[in-house]
Amino acid sequence: MASSATAPTAPPALSLPPSQFARLQPHAYLLAHLSPPASSQQPSIRANGRAPSQFRITSANTGSLTHTNGSAVVRLGDTTAVCGIKAEILHTEDIASWSVSHASSPSAPNKRRKLTNPTEKPGEDRQDGSSQAEDDDDNSYIEDFSLLVPNLSLSTGCAPGFIPGAPPSAHAQSLSHQILSLLHSSRLVRSEDLQIWYQRPNLGPEELERHNEDEQMDVDSAQDGSGGVASEVREIKAFWVLYIDIMIISLAGNPFDVAWTAVLAALRDTKLPRAWWDADNEAVVCSDLVSEARKLSLRGLPVSSSFGVFEADAASGWRAVIVPDAEEERKIAESDRKGIQRRWVLADPDGYEEGLAQERVCLVVDKVQQNGKIVIVKLEKNGGFAVDRKQMKELVETSVRRWQDINQILKEC
Template identity: 30%
Template sequence: MASDMRAIQPESLYKLYLECQERPDGRRLDEARPTVLNRGGVGTADGSAYCRAGHTAVLCGIKAEVCVPAVDAPQDAGWVVPTLELPALCHHRFRPGPPAEAAQTASSQLLQLLDNSVALDRRRLCIEPGRAVWVLYCDLVCLSHDGNVLDVALMALSAALADLRLPRAWWDAPAERLRVAPAERAPLPLGPLPLAATLALFDGDTLVLDPAGEEAGGHALSEQAMDQCIALSKRRTLELKKLLDVSADAAAEGGVVD
């Protein structure tokens, strides 16, 4: 009966759940999906991480390359290039071919969130001003999409940056060339990593944390609802930060955190 109503009148069914202060998947309105984070694991990457929240999962691998800064770009800073892929495998609404608009938008949001944070001073990516800088290609692949992919992708990106180990590189002035010691690697100095906590507004006055694929928003927020969003977001980001910190210890011990 519930499955039939979900197909015919999904909004009415959702309202019935909300009247009981519950959601179709059994969560409270302010409860996030169980989240799993695993740092490392991709041997071909310089840094990697896997994050899953409910049925939404993202894998991030970072590859570091050296390039010469462009003439019109800062000469003493490198770049970070996050790219989120939403393949047809992750959800039936995506099709094979060029990147979907949703993937391009999410990639831009990831870069914006990273740029607006104090996580990474790009001058740390400079090897020799005007001659050599690091470019971090952050490739994120959504393995399964069941809503709120941005939060999961940002968590995977932050964890992969924390897992990143760059080889020692320096400019040999007498020889006029770059030298790299691949076996000598060190972590990149980072500030507080960006995390996200998304909420959806239903029927104009009901907020739900970490919306799944069947949950949607779109209403204007009242001042009271905005205050509630801020409070729930703070609580969720504290949970994610704890998970990120614990994952560092688990990575050192070769474990998985959930």
């Protein structure tokens, strides 16, 4: 009776798969990718396969929501944000601090310039080469009356830490405040686009005699200094309030850039119906014709770019507290002379890299279309001292290239 011999089994492998090693030793795993051995002749690459200055693939789609005045869906890698904008009317009589005489007075300081031509449109270039936007330095209406109301929510299921029924997280509230602050500082939305005006009829001397005493007093109050009737008397009767709702449906790092890009795309898609004040009914009337709706005339295209700084020394965060900054910088400079890199600035950090980044930088840049000049709208840096003036200049150049990419993406959607 013949018996078959069993082949010897190989001993179990002692190595861990990359996914397990990334969870057990996240800092060493990312460092092994960014700083490979010199003998391997491999380039410095991140764990997700991107170069240090490379952003994730970005896509945008507008007009996805049907019951809004403007909407957009923006995806940056595995992070996705949906933004919907709904416009509602706020009557000036419902504003406690509102004064029609003060708001419509052309002598009020820092207020909207009175139109010299009834056919002139807001933001339209004039014949003298200047534009009304240059004279419209007053954006206090938007801030004082809260005409822009952003609200960001991290939806259930966007990340493992968000459970159903939980109250709004501090992270979501912080992102909402950052978006509101950037909307105000960038002056992206013009206050003129949100104003609903009423122009009184220009009455001649014969028509004035037919009016009663009350109407006569109203017209006299609108006369100019020479005693004649003003050629154009306009009053702001209401404002458009834009409720900007952003929902992060998938969170995989860098939510601010995704949320802000979604707000940009949704504002570019927003259309407001033609509205006017009906003096007979004393109410604001809106046109039902879609062809009469107008888009917002936004000021530029401020694009946000976020960066994270990764240190080769895992303890550099607390070591910088006890070691003088000059000593730490001396060690880094000595390593640079030896060709050993100890610090990397990573563009668009994902969720894995955000937990390892010890310093963060957020740059918001815009390009002036007339002369191509680059304007830094916002610069925020926190968490360390790694990024110096030279590296900040490189980050600005990277942000400019990012602006060109986002500009092309929003043009195509």
